[in-house]
Amino acid sequence: MLLEVWPQIERAEEQASALAHHAPISVMTQQRLYVFPEYFELHPLSEGEGESLLGGSDASTGERFMVVDTRAHQYCYLVNLVIKSYLELFRTPRAEAEALEELARQAGCPPEAIAETVRTFFRRMRRAGLLRSAGADFRGESTWALTPGQVLGEYRVGELIVEKPDVALHHARQVGTGIPVVLKVFILRGPRAGRERELFGREFSLMAGLAPHENVCRLLAFHPGEPCYAALEYAGSTPIRQVMAEDFLSLPERVRIGAEALAALAHLHRHGFLHGDVHSRNFMLTDEHRVKLIDFGLSRRSGDAEEAACVPHGGLPAFMPPERIEPGSLSISIRPGDMRSEVFQLGVLLHGILTGHEPFSERVLWRRLAQAIRSQPAPRAVWTPEGERIPAALADVIGRALAKAPEERFPCAVEMLEGWRAAQRRGARPVRAGEGVCP
Structure with missing residues (x-):
């Protein structure tokens, strides 16, 4: 990858x-x-x-x-x-x-x-x-690792999911109940650890202050001592990106998945938070095919200048909103995004969920991708991978979210979700490729 x-x-x-x-x-x-x-x-x-x-x-x-x-x-x-x-x-x-x-x-x-x-x-x-x-x-900069079978608080450590320079994610189960969880463990040691650990802790402080929502991964426990770790709700092993291009999802199922992804981010925006890293790898599908929003490491309060200055700004290239790409250099702007920026990222996500591909993803070289995001209209969402016609009302919602000018988009995910649900109510019978479509 x-x-x-x-x-x-x-x-x-x-x-x-x-x-x-x-x-x-x-x-x-x-x-x-x-x-x-x-x-x-x-x-x-x-x-x-x-x-x-x-x-x-x-x-x-x-x-x-x-x-x-x-x-x-x-x-x-x-x-x-x-x-x-x-x-x-x-x-x-x-x-x-x-x-x-x-x-x-x-x-x-x-x-x-x-x-x-x-x-x-x-x-x-x-x-x-x-x-x-x-x-x-x-001297002393190193990483600290868990061993499968080790018990950490009330959790028994399982296999490693992924290890990054500063954190490791492990499968685990709650001792006694056997409930699956994910342990996110801070593993960095050395001079850089202090600042990185501070950012690690604020991720879970933010999660702890957020009201529960069925489409947002829950924080189960946070241990600030040694080792420093968080226990998180198990959100499944399938990112939305992995199933977008599959041809076994019906249009109604794709629309439902899109609505749940929208509901997750709308919950954050409603409470004044930005996720900070909206893309198709941070929305998971559980074993029951329900959406869970994960990874709040770059999240912050909307409008908080101090947090905007100290929290790194994330984003996958294909999800980068045009206002965060400098027009001359095509480099990523140091200016942070806002709710309208995340609405654009949701537009990219929903286009991918419904059509099976992201609107600008075929342009792999950054300079071409950046130019397309800044200057080329996003292609309209028309067909699912199964050949079902996407209702015009849903395509309109995605099109508005992908507007180049931030002021032309939905002001936040809350209003975008309302627009999506209204479009669902106006949706018509699915039409397959080759069938006549009334204007």
């Missing part, structure tokens, strides 16, 4: 191809040591993978590689030859300043000319976990 910071990497690639054009700034003096961990492997992109990931002619724009995490056997990054060479510099630990000197030598320019680009790139690589600290500078 591609990491969610794909647009930044595309931007970094563009910057790397024009290093000599940067204005001089002071050379970084950072002497910490970093390493590209041995559990990451670089694999040339096969012809079949190139077609499926890059889409047609884009696959021939240059040699590409996948960075594979051998611990989870998952793709982590799609990178070009320049970034591959850059990462390979760190197979043995080295300092940022040393890497800067080497990159400047390769580019044939003074270090000052590329220092800011390299510093930004370091920050993104560290955040993604592709460069990890090493050596004496970060």
Whole structure:
């Protein structure tokens, strides 16, 4: 899979191809040591993978590689030859300043000319976990892991779901009842842990203050001590994204799933919260096929300037609202989104649920995707993957949510949900492809 910071990497690639054009700034003096961990492997992109990931002619724009995490056997990054060479510099630990000197030598320019680009790139690589600290500078930085069978409070730990640089998610069961839960455990140790742990704790403080809702994952318990962890309602193992393109879901079922996803975010907006990371991987389907909204790590109070400044801003590329893409550079804006931004993301989600594909997802390269989001009208939702005609009233709701100008969208998910339900009531008999449709 591609990491969610794909647009930044595309931007970094563009910057790397024009290093000599940067204005001089002071050379970084950072002497910490970093390493590209041995559990990451670089694999040339096969012809079949190139077609499926890059889409047609884009696959021939240059040699590409996948960075594979051998611990989870998952793709982590799609990178070009320049970034591959850059990462390979760190197979043995080295300092940022040393890497800067080497990159400047390769580019044939003074270090000052590329220092800011390299510093930004370091920050993104560290955040993604592709460069990890090493050596004496970060003594004690490590991760802390749970062992299956271990008992944590009233929960017995099960298998690992996923491990990130700062947190790990485990299946678990409540001792005595056997009720399945998910444990989200803070595992980072070292100098960076304090700030990251603060953000980890505020996620569950926010969840604890939110009224329960049937389509929002519930916080069951939070343990602030050592280890620091939260027990969360088990929301199933199937993201909505996984079933969108399947051809076994009827139109009424797709409409119901869309309504439940809307209801989940409307619940947050009604109480003055932004989710912060609305996309098809953060809406799960339970074993009973009910929707659950998960992952509140980037959530914040709407209109709270202090939280907007300190909480990172998320978003998958294909779900990025146009107002968060800078028109000149096509980079992600540092300005945070608001409720209307999340309405746009809901429009992308609902288009995908009903049609089986996201409105701009075929444009995999970030610069093309960003240009399309900013300037091209979203395609109308017309047919489901099963060949059923989507009622015009529902397509209208999605179209309004995907308006380029924020003021033309629903002001919040609450009003969008009302529009969706009204459209459901006006919906007609499903029409299949090839049948006549009355205007």
